[in-house]
Amino acid sequence: MADDSASIESQGLFVGDLRQLPGVGSLTGMFKRRADAPVALAPEGLEGDRQADRTHHGGPERALNHYPAEHYDHWRQEYPDLADQFEPGLLGENLSTRGLTEADVHPGDVFALGTARIAITQPRYPCFKIARRTGIRNFAQVVAQAGRSGWLYRVVEPGEVAPDDVPARIEAAGHGFTLARLWKVRNDPAPDLDEMAALAELPPLAESWRQAYRSRREYLLQRGAD
DSSP states (O other): OOOGGOOOEEEEEEEEOOOOOOTTTESSSSSOEEESSSSEEEEEEEOOOOOOOOTTTSSSSGGGOOOEHHHHHHHHHHHHGGGGGGGTTOOSEEEESOOTTTTTTTTTTTTEETTTTEEEEEOOOOTHHHHHHTTTTTHHHHHHHHOOOOEEEEEEEEEEEEEOOEEEEEESSOOOOOHHHHHHHHHHHHOOOHEEEEEEEOOOOHHHHHHHHHHHHHHHHHHHHO
């Protein structure tokens, strides 16, 4: 397929060690620093990058976190009094770009990134820590409702990533469900049940997301039968 990376611009590559989350005291890997040299990417993620809560963050299916810089433009408009903080890296992502959003990508899409190969597994589901990080109450819910959460990759082939490398799609999933569509279905108060059934069995999508569609569909069917 055609290389669409020419329209994508790098906004930074980020890694971080564990630090205490203000106001909570628990450790977090959200505080990233901008990499200024190539970084090795292995199945568990970038060298030097850590996650505190390994149940909900990190691991082979969530090895790399991508957040579009376009969303920071949106949040600056939504929260003008806090606009100065909305810069790439704020929400704990490893990779930030312009030119690629949830409307453009699908679970199962494979990209070349530097000498590595990565595949999208799921949208990132935001947790409470981004509210603590930004000082915006319920920001996790706001981000999820807007579907502006970024996404996660697994590593297909390890390699090395430079700070200015951008993902180049080398294989597109054929199912047609963009990440934006996944969020729309998940947030819809009256979703299409056939669409939910398809998403519940979508092979490239992470099991946690498939289970969420499966469970909600069963609930809606049961409610309709009552």
